[in-house]
Amino acid sequence: QVHIVESGGGLVQPGGSLRLSCVPSGFSLDRYDIGWFRQAPGKEREGVTYMSRRNNVTYYADSVKGRFTISRDNVKNTVTLQMNSLKPEDTAVYYCARTSLILRNSWSNPNKFDYWGQGTQVTVSS
Helix, strand or coil: EEEEEEEEEEEECCCCEEEEEEEEECCHHHCCCEEEEEEEECCCEEEEEECCCCCEEEEEEECCCEEEEEEECCCEEEEEEEEEECCCHEEEEEEEEECCCCCCCCCCHHHHCEEEEECEEEHHHH
16 A cells, blocks of 8 residues: 655744655655645645656756755655755645656646655744
8 A cells, every 4th residue: 555654844943954754655766756745825735846766857946946955765765855944935734745657847746646645744933
């Protein structure tokens, strides 16, 4: 059975850092591309970053470029999202999702992903 579990969220002050983890079960990470999404109250779910299963091709939303970094460890079967220089507008529930498709320009389309975690809350506030 496929499950995805995110962890690492919490409350952090502006300028701080958090490290989110995405741990799947029921499938091998090296067979899928992985995306991180977020959803703030009253807003649509938006793509944050994406990493391909081959060659680790990455994409980032403009709003997080230079601050967030996605990485994967196929041996540990874990994807990590390192978030630095956090801003109040980064406050949202963050989700990890997998896709069997090879996405490029459509990487931030949540409809292209078939399994999602339950999300982890990130709150950036002083």
